[in-house]
Amino acid sequence: MKRQILALSLAFGLLAPVLSPVCWPVSSKSLQVAASTPVRADGDAQVVQVLNRLTLGAAPGDFERVKAMGVKAYIQSQLQPQSIAEAEIVENQEQAAEIIRAKSSDLIQKYRTAMQQNKTLKKQQAQAQDAAGEMPGKTAGKKGKGGNANNERKTYVRDTAGAIIKTRLVRAIYSPRQLQEVMVDFWFNHFNISINKGLDHVLVGPYEEQAIRPNVLGKFRDILGATCYHPAMLFYLDNAQNAAAGVPGPKGKKSGLNENYARELMELHTLGVDGGYTQKDVIELARVLTGLSIPLPGLRRMAVQNNGANAGYFGQFYPSRHDQGEKVILGHKIAAKGAGEIEEALDLLARHPSTARHISYKLAQYFVADDPPPALVDRLTQKFTASDGDIKAVLTTLFDSPEFFDVRNQNNKYKSPYRYAISALRATGVQPERYELIANFLKMQGQPLYGCLTPDGYKNTKAAWLNSDALLKRINFATILGGGAMPQMGITVSYDQIADTVNGGKLSAKTEAVIAKTPAPLKASILLGSPDFMNY
Amino acid sequence: MNRRQFLQLAAASTLTAMLPSRSWAYSNVEGEAHKKLIVILLRGGMDGLNVIAPYGDNQYQLIRPTIALHKANGLIDLDGYFGMHPALAPLQPLFQDKSLAFVHACGSPDPTRSHFDAQDYMESGVPGRKSVSSGWVNRLISELPTKHSPIRAISIGPVLPRICSGPASVATVMKNIKQSRGALDRPRVESAFTDLYSGLNNDIGGAFAEGMAAHKTVNNILAMPAPSDSGNMMSMDKEQIIANRGAQSPNAFPNFGRQLATLFRQDPTVQVAFVDFGGWDTHVRQGAEMGQLAGHLTPLASGLADLVSGLGPLYKDTSIVVMSEFGRTARENGNGGTDHGHGNVMWLLGGGVAGGKVYGRFGGLTQTNLYENRDVPATTDFRTVISSVLSDQMHVAKGSLLKVFPGFQASGSAFVS
Numbered sequence: 001m002k003r004q005i006l007a008l009s010l011a012f013g014l015l016a017p018v019l020s021p022v023c024w025p026v027s028s029k030s031l032q033v034a035a036s037t038p039v040r041a042d043g044d045a046q047v048v049q050v051l052n053r054l055t056l057g058a059a060p061g062d063f064e065r066v067k068a069m070g071v072k073a074y075i076q077s078q079l080q081p082q083s084i085a086e087a088e089i090v091e092n093q094e095q096a097a098e099i100i101r102a103k104s105s106d107l108i109q110k111y112r113t114a115m116q117q118n119k120t121l122k123k124q125q126a127q128a129q130d131a132a133g134e135m136p137g138k139t140a141g142k143k144g145k146g147g148n149a150n151n152e153r154k155t156y157v158r159d160t161a162g163a164i165i166k167t168r169l170v171r172a173i174y175s176p177r178q179l180q181e182v183m184v185d186f187w188f189n190h191f192n193i194s195i196n197k198g199l200d201h202v203l204v205g206p207y208e209e210q211a212i213r214p215n216v217l218g219k220f221r222d223i224l225g226a227t228c229y230h231p232a233m234l235f236y237l238d239n240a241q242n243a244a245a246g247v248p249g250p251k252g253k254k255s256g257l258n259e260n261y262a263r264e265l266m267e268l269h270t271l272g273v274d275g276g277y278t279q280k281d282v283i284e285l286a287r288v289l290t291g292l293s294i295p296l297p298g299l300r301r302m303a304v305q306n307n308g309a310n311a312g313y314f315g316q317f318y319p320s321r322h323d324q325g326e327k328v329i330l331g332h333k334i335a336a337k338g339a340g341e342i343e344e345a346l347d348l349l350a351r352h353p354s355t356a357r358h359i360s361y362k363l364a365q366y367f368v369a370d371d372p373p374p375a376l377v378d379r380l381t382q383k384f385t386a387s388d389g390d391i392k393a394v395l396t397t398l399f400d401s402p403e404f405f406d407v408r409n410q411n412n413k414y415k416s417p418y419r420y421a422i423s424a425l426r427a428t429g430v431q432p433e434r435y436e437l438i439a440n441f442l443k444m445q446g447q448p449l450y451g452c453l454t455p456d457g458y459k460n461t462k463a464a465w466l467n468s469d470a471l472l473k474r475i476n477f478a479t480i481l482g483g484g485a486m487p488q489m490g491i492t493v494s495y496d497q498i499a500d501t502v503n504g505g506k507l508s509a510k511t512e513a514v515i516a517k518t519p520a521p522l523k524a525s526i527l528l529g530s531p532d533f534m535n536y
Numbered sequence: 537m538n539r540r541q542f543l544q545l546a547a548a549s550t551l552t553a554m555l556p557s558r559s560w561a562y563s564n565v566e567g568e569a570h571k572k573l574i575v576i577l578l579r580g581g582m583d584g585l586n587v588i589a590p591y592g593d594n595q596y597q598l599i600r601p602t603i604a605l606h607k608a609n610g611l612i613d614l615d616g617y618f619g620m621h622p623a624l625a626p627l628q629p630l631f632q633d634k635s636l637a638f639v640h641a642c643g644s645p646d647p648t649r650s651h652f653d654a655q656d657y658m659e660s661g662v663p664g665r666k667s668v669s670s671g672w673v674n675r676l677i678s679e680l681p682t683k684h685s686p687i688r689a690i691s692i693g694p695v696l697p698r699i700c701s702g703p704a705s706v707a708t709v710m711k712n713i714k715q716s717r718g719a720l721d722r723p724r725v726e727s728a729f730t731d732l733y734s735g736l737n738n739d740i741g742g743a744f745a746e747g748m749a750a751h752k753t754v755n756n757i758l759a760m761p762a763p764s765d766s767g768n769m770m771s772m773d774k775e776q777i778i779a780n781r782g783a784q785s786p787n788a789f790p791n792f793g794r795q796l797a798t799l800f801r802q803d804p805t806v807q808v809a810f811v812d813f814g815g816w817d818t819h820v821r822q823g824a825e826m827g828q829l830a831g832h833l834t835p836l837a838s839g840l841a842d843l844v845s846g847l848g849p850l851y852k853d854t855s856i857v858v859m860s861e862f863g864r865t866a867r868e869n870g871n872g873g874t875d876h877g878h879g880n881v882m883w884l885l886g887g888g889v890a891g892g893k894v895y896g897r898f899g900g901l902t903q904t905n906l907y908e909n910r911d912v913p914a915t916t917d918f919r920t921v922i923s924s925v926l927s928d929q930m931h932v933a934k935g936s937l938l939k940v941f942p943g944f945q946a947s948g949s950a951f952v953s
Contacts, residue, residue, distance in 0.1 A: 197652045456667045468747030479719035514732045531740045
């Protein structure tokens with residue numbers, strides 16, 4: 001409650017100084033009482049809710065289509081993405097982006113080779129400059145011979161990141177398997193890694209493709225395992241360096257226990273910060289995870305446990321770096337048995353009641369309300385446990401709940417920048433020639449794609465995203481997009497075509513009135529920049 | 537918290553020694569609203585040993601045979617042991633006036649040599665913990681006893697950096713006035729959206745009104761004539777780009793000092809500003825008195841001098857902190873550069889700074905005094921230095937400091953010499 005009041009006063013306090021802070025506890029209380037009697041949305045409003053929450057934004061015509069199909073049938077089909085034909089533009093992009101299917105070991109090798117070559121070339125350049133008696137830094141600035149080494153590596157990383165980002169955007173905007181894209185957003189943030197950290201510049205694509213996507217509607221235990229063993233995660237949260245105390249690292253570097261991944265595995269990925277673990281448990285889990293690493297050049301000669309078909313795609317277990325003692329996690333004894341300990345620990349964490357509650361809370365917050373109804377969280381928690389963490393089963397319960405269709409939970413969420421940009425592009429049908437423009441917009445909104453630096457991922461609440469500076473930038477974006485004036489996106493958007501993408505065409509009185517008196521070429525921009533379009 | 541509780545807390549803390557007696561009166565909020573803070577982050581790992589060089593240490597020239605600074609070539613002596621890079625000459629008068637101080641061998645207790653992690657920790661203010669999502673500057677803003685204003689806190693550049701992210705609102709200011717003009721500046725668009733959002737009695741309406749107010753204020757101030765941004769970027773390799781996290785070299789923004797000073801002078805509600813510069817990751821041929829590092833220090837130093845003179849009477853109430861995520865190796869490498877290290881020098885400017893001194897627990901460059909046999913150790917936590925500035929100069933209370941740097945207790949003073 002305390003935190004809730006704080007969040008409320010942060011959101012409103014500064015903007016509405018007339019409200020005395022003592023009002024808040026009273027009104028939050030009355031909200032809680034009212035929450036026990038849901039008001040069910042009518043047919044059209046149900047269609048709007050389903051489009052708002054199961055997609056990243058309605059496209060023109062979606063409203064009538066889903067209405068004709070029926071919300072139940074639509075939900076069912078979205079829960080079975082394979083039953084929906086993929087869009088051609090998506091398939092073509094997936095085909096073109098070879099990197100997402102690459103073996104991480106190959107990418108690591110390539111990245112390191114590029115680094116090494118770059119270093120050597122830079123040395124040679126420096127020597128050449130010395131011989132020529134030039135000032136340092138000068139030649140490097142010139143185009144042509146001096147900059148080649150740098151440019152090659154820069155180009156490699158830029159093209160790789162460009163392909164990964166474009167693939168995600170194309171899928172999010174054009175795939176008819178929208179719930180799948182929504183869940184990719186959810187799980188990627190839950191198991192976040194950042195493209196900004198070294199090897200993850202290139203590994204982030206395979207990570208999403210190989211660890212996240214196959215599991216977004218599957219069993220929680222599977223997505224947990226896939227992210228745990230993926231080199232991108234092992235590198236991002238430093239488990240690649242995690243070794244038993246006293247075991248020398250590569251190139252004779254100091255090595256030892258690294259708790260970073262173990263801590264986030266409990267705090268963020270499974271139990272939650274109040275999930276009932278101690279610092280001792282973190283250390284014990286870190287000990288279990290010792291030896292699980294990426295293919296490290298200096299370690300190649302060490303014994304590697306064979307991991308079959310996954311070899312090269314997922315991490316490697318180096319028994320000689322593993323802590324051979326017995327561990328106790330959350331009171332559960334784990335006998336020493338090498339890599340098998342990791343499986344046992346993941347089983348324990350995935351099936352812990354705190355994990356069921358933590359994931360259920362996050363799903364309810366993502367799909368229903370920033371401050372999710374406790375009764376719904378309880379029911380989802382039960383379903384999670386009863387179904388052994390079956391995400392599809394939990395979502396079925398969620399989409400069937402009175403809370404999901406409660407009118408007070410409609411348009412009560414504020415779009416994240418990602419959802420805002422994708423929904424605007426889906427509404428207008430604009431096909432960007434240069435996806436960098438969208439990526440750049442997301443960066444300016446404070447949500448660069450794959451660029452969340454911290455492992456907790458991007459938040460999905462209004463408090464995180466509503467700020468004045470970013471709102472103005474959204475309106476600028478909307479004006480350009482709606483006016484067909486975005487460079488290389490030259491289509492003119494007609495207001496009449498896109499009107500049904502917001503609430504099935506039902507706008508607030510204010511927005512309706514302003515659009516009515518706005519000259520035609522600006523109408524679409526006003527809609528895309530309106531408060532109605534900021535919420536969902 | 538009442539005064540008695542505060543005194544009990546303060547008495548229990550090792551920080552007491554650092555707090556001047558006036559600090560307890562912090563709760564007199566209006567009185568402190570005129571205190572300003574400017575934070576400058578140099579991304580990439582500035583080579584502190586060639587900015588404030590321990591030239592009096594006989595190891596210095598031995599382990600840096602081609603890049604060491606020499607008095608004969610312009611090194612500015614500060615105290616007979618430390619000397620200042622000649623590119624910092626524009627700041628020499630401030631050192632003489634005792635409003636510029638340096639604290640050497642500062643850094644993070646976390647041993648990482650990764651730009652990514654080290655910047656992350658310096659920005660979150662919680663080294664070693666990865667999941668802290670707000671930045672310390674943002675948390676500080678929430679603790680400042682100021683009345684709200686749309687541009688109370690500003691960050692230079694289009695993207696809000698990690699250090700400024702969090703619940704408190706921070707206005708982003710473009711380096712170039714032209715870039716800050718958007719579609720919303722067209723009168724017809726502005727009037728339509730103002731119509732749409734005005735009278736909305738909710739948070740979104742409030743955010744719009746506030747955003748427009750900030751945008752207009754900043755635009756009006758910056759529309760005043762300023763020298764053009766004609767500097768050219770040095771070419772950077774990929775690691776530098778990562779190291780810089782998007783921040784441009786000071787060469788690309790030489791008028792930052794004048795621009796910041798104008799914002800502070802024109803709008804008294806501006807209280808905190810943040811700006812970052814890249815280009816400090818000098819692995820190869822960093823140069824000595826001249827060269828790559830000098831090329832970055834020159835516009836930075838002259839920009840700072842402009843800032844100080846532009847602030848004029850506000851300078852006495854302003855604190856400026858210049859910092860970088862880590863220092864570089866004590867020895868130069870085989871390419872005439874230096875690699876990622878640990879302890880570094882922090883720069884402090886401002887009317888309240890006990891300047892004219894190089895502080896810090898600096899143990900010299902003999903091998904046994906180096907961390908892992910290669911780096912200046914980080915003997916003063918960077919948060920100790922910032923905490924001192926916040927408490928001594930901005931009169932931020934102990935309780936608030938704990939919110940800015942959760943779980944951190946300064947051990948001893950930053951200002952030992």
